[in-house]
Amino acid sequence: MTDRPTTLPTQAFAFSMLLACAAAPATPGTGDEASDEASDEATAANDSSGLGDASTTAAPELGPDDGSVTFYRDVLPIVQSRCIACHRDGNIAPFSLERYEDAWTWREAIMASITAGTMPPWLPGADCNTYTNDPSLPPDEVEVLAAWVAEQGPRGDLGDAPPPVEVEPSGLPRVDLTLALPEPYTPVGADDYRCFLLDWPLDAPAYVTGFHAKPGNASIVHHAIAYNITPDRVTQYEALDAADPSAGYPCFGGPGGAVSDPGAGLWLGAWAPGGGAAPYPEGTGLAMAPGSKVVLQIHYNTAAGGVGSDQTSIEMMTATEVEREAFMMLWADIDWLGGNMPIPAGDADVEHTWALDPTLVMDFLTDVVPPDQPFMIHSSSQHMHLLGTRARQDILRADGSNTCLVDIPQWDFGWQSAYRFSDPVRFEPGDTLRLSCHWDNASGTQDVNWGEGTGDEMCLGVYYVTGI
């Protein structure tokens, strides 16, 4: 479907596992000290193999001890800030990048994935807009890694290593409210999409001003999206929850309710490992009414070998008042929801595009933005399912110009996130907000349309919007 490497280089992976076991037999993965000792041994063994000692020829080969760029001094700080949110023992990525031996083994693949832009995972292309939460490596960091690989991966001095970092810090200046899965849940199969219905505990109107998901089992939680279930919809969701005997209920592209309900599934926040943790823009927040519920949708992925149960929680910052109420605006053609978004079987590139001025149709905006007034868009998300290939969101200005919000050249369902604009974008009445989605159904035998299921599709823009 795409030229992105979707399968792991399993041989290299197996080799790295072997290496990790061979290098640190007693306590694999306990930290730099153990592995550094081990790598000293490994390097010594490797050196002596040059003298013709046949008994050491199986010792793992590693890079030079020193160089102008070293792992501990130059590479590890970059890896810590950009990669180990996932590439750490017991986390979602299939190998750790904390240890010299592993990073060395993977060095070519590391350069390849960075150059191809596949790692760190981040969907927006570079030529459209800029985002505060873009995890991509700046050019000077790419240069450091390239130099390190070119010098065959020098190890350097453990004494130069930066202190270890916390992997999934909340990112919120304070946490006022934590909601957790009611009980541990053990996912079934390689990809399990599960929704959990959580009580909203506050009995007075409040605003959510920051959101972060804290995975209970970081080796299997691939992404999480929280939805605000307004009081009038609670019964519908309680029925879904009650229909499934174990914790939560199956769901896929949304919280699992009626697909034709445009007011359902208001996002409270979206999270993917290592990202998505920051307060909402200063002075703004999403209103939550007493009696609401929160649906937490989690994509569990056990492909990297993660096992066990999970009890994820979400951390929120709340306020009783905000200067400007925010609104999570879901943006899609209402006709699509009604089943008019055909994606015929056998078609390799189906596009649906739609543009409209939200101030003309969004009655609900009036709580947040006075009628016919401009508004600000602070962040955006894109949502499609598994057949999606690319997508783009633009504002077509009344004067004929165009403001690109997000361009996703290669969609990947597994790495959805919120894209926070470096500068909030002002929308003027008379402009239109355009959404364009592409799908590949070439190998499909069934026509596909809008729906909630794994085999259905969506084309949805999600915007964090406030008055000006």
Ligand code: HEC
């Ligand atoms: C948000 C989590 C996450 C972050 C951050 C991340 N990775 Fe990955 N990485 C993964 C996962 C998961 C895989 C397994 C393949 C997949 O699902 O795409 C992977 C696979 C890889 C691979 C195997 C080849 C490939 O491209 O699939 C390399 C190499 C890699 N990552 C390097 C890095 C480097 C270097 C960084 C930091 C600059 C990084 N990754 C940051 C999650 C992450």
